[in-house]
Amino acid sequence: MDSITATTCTAEQRIVIESFLGGGDHRTLADDVLDGLTRPFKELPPKHFYDAVGAELFDQICELPEYYPTRCEREILEQRSAEIVARTGAAELVELGSGTAAKTRLLLAAMHEAGTLDRYVPIDVTESMVRASAQRLVEEFDGLRVHGIVGDFERHLEHVPPPVDGGPRIVAFLGGTIGNFTPGSRRRYLRTLSQLLGPDDFLLFGTDLVKDPAIIEAAYDDSAGVTAAFNRNVLTVLNRELDANFEPDAYDHVAFFDRDREWIEMRLRARRPQRILIGKLGLRLTFAAGEELRTEISAKFTPERIRGDLAAAGMELVESLTDQAGLFALNLARVRA
Known part of the structure; x- marks a missing residue:
C-alpha cells in the first residue's frame, strides 16, 4: 500500500506525518x-478496547487510586529520565503506541536539556492524536523534528525511518503493553523490535512486576466500576462496528490473577444465556449462562522473566529502573553483542 504523506509548513516544516492505514x-x-x-474458549485482543469512549475511560482508570502502573511509571520517568538520556546519548526517540505523548514529554525534555534531541517518531493508529501531539511538541522544543507514523505498532514497523545521521536512538514501548502478548508472541515481538536497533541503540520498555495478587486485582477491578465499564465497552464497539446485538449490561466484569502463569485476566461473564447475531459477518453465537469471553491478559514480570525474554530475542538487559515501592519497572535493553 502506498503511504499518504503530508508535511506542514508551520514550525519550519519540521513535521512529517505518514499514514499506512487503509481500507484493508x-x-x-x-x-x-x-x-x-x-x-471453544472465546476471546478478543485488548486493542479493540480503545475507541473514543474506551480511551476516555482508560484515562479515568489511570487516575484511580487502585491503578498504580501509570503513576509508578511516571515516577520513574520524572526521577530517571536524565539518567536514561546520559546513559544512551540518544538523539532520537521512537515511541510505539504514542497516544498523547504525555509521559514521553519527560524523556524529550531530558534529551533537550542534554542538547541531544533531534527527532521524535511517534507511532499510533489515531492520526488526529499523532498530528496534535506533533504540533504541540515542535512548539515546545526548539529544533525538534517529528516524523509521525499513523499505523499499527505490530504491523507497520517496517515504515519506521532510519536513524538521523546514524545517531543513537531509543525505541520506547511504555506502559505495560508488552504484557498483553502471550509468552511466545511476546518473544517474537521483541525479536522484531530488535531489528530496529543498531549497535548504539536502546529499547526502553515498561513491565508491571509480580507482587501481592490483591494489589494487582484491585488495579483491574476498581471500587468505582470504571474498569468494568471499560471492559463492557468492547461489546458496544462490536455492536456499532459490526452490527451486533450484545447487551453489555448482561455481562459481569471479571478480573483475577492467575498465580501459575503470573498474569491477570479480564473477562466478561454472561449472566444468562445469550443468542448473539453479528450482522455484518452473518455470524450467530450463543453464550451459556456463566460462559466467559476473555478480553485481556496482562503478564506480570520477574527479573528472570525479563532477562529470559530479552535473551530469546537476541537482546540483553542493561538496567532495570523501578519506582520507590518496587511495583513497576522501566527496562533498558540493547542488542546482544
Whole structure:
C-alpha cells in the first residue's frame, strides 16, 4: 500500500506525518471476531478496547487510586529520565503506541536539556492524536523534528525511518503493553523490535512486576466500576462496528490473577444465556449462562522473566529502573553483542 504523506509548513516544516492505514486495516476487528469468538474458549485482543469512549475511560482508570502502573511509571520517568538520556546519548526517540505523548514529554525534555534531541517518531493508529501531539511538541522544543507514523505498532514497523545521521536512538514501548502478548508472541515481538536497533541503540520498555495478587486485582477491578465499564465497552464497539446485538449490561466484569502463569485476566461473564447475531459477518453465537469471553491478559514480570525474554530475542538487559515501592519497572535493553 502506498503511504499518504503530508508535511506542514508551520514550525519550519519540521513535521512529517505518514499514514499506512487503509481500507484493508478496517477488517482487523472483523477478522479478530471471526477468529476469537468462534473458538471453544472465546476471546478478543485488548486493542479493540480503545475507541473514543474506551480511551476516555482508560484515562479515568489511570487516575484511580487502585491503578498504580501509570503513576509508578511516571515516577520513574520524572526521577530517571536524565539518567536514561546520559546513559544512551540518544538523539532520537521512537515511541510505539504514542497516544498523547504525555509521559514521553519527560524523556524529550531530558534529551533537550542534554542538547541531544533531534527527532521524535511517534507511532499510533489515531492520526488526529499523532498530528496534535506533533504540533504541540515542535512548539515546545526548539529544533525538534517529528516524523509521525499513523499505523499499527505490530504491523507497520517496517515504515519506521532510519536513524538521523546514524545517531543513537531509543525505541520506547511504555506502559505495560508488552504484557498483553502471550509468552511466545511476546518473544517474537521483541525479536522484531530488535531489528530496529543498531549497535548504539536502546529499547526502553515498561513491565508491571509480580507482587501481592490483591494489589494487582484491585488495579483491574476498581471500587468505582470504571474498569468494568471499560471492559463492557468492547461489546458496544462490536455492536456499532459490526452490527451486533450484545447487551453489555448482561455481562459481569471479571478480573483475577492467575498465580501459575503470573498474569491477570479480564473477562466478561454472561449472566444468562445469550443468542448473539453479528450482522455484518452473518455470524450467530450463543453464550451459556456463566460462559466467559476473555478480553485481556496482562503478564506480570520477574527479573528472570525479563532477562529470559530479552535473551530469546537476541537482546540483553542493561538496567532495570523501578519506582520507590518496587511495583513497576522501566527496562533498558540493547542488542546482544
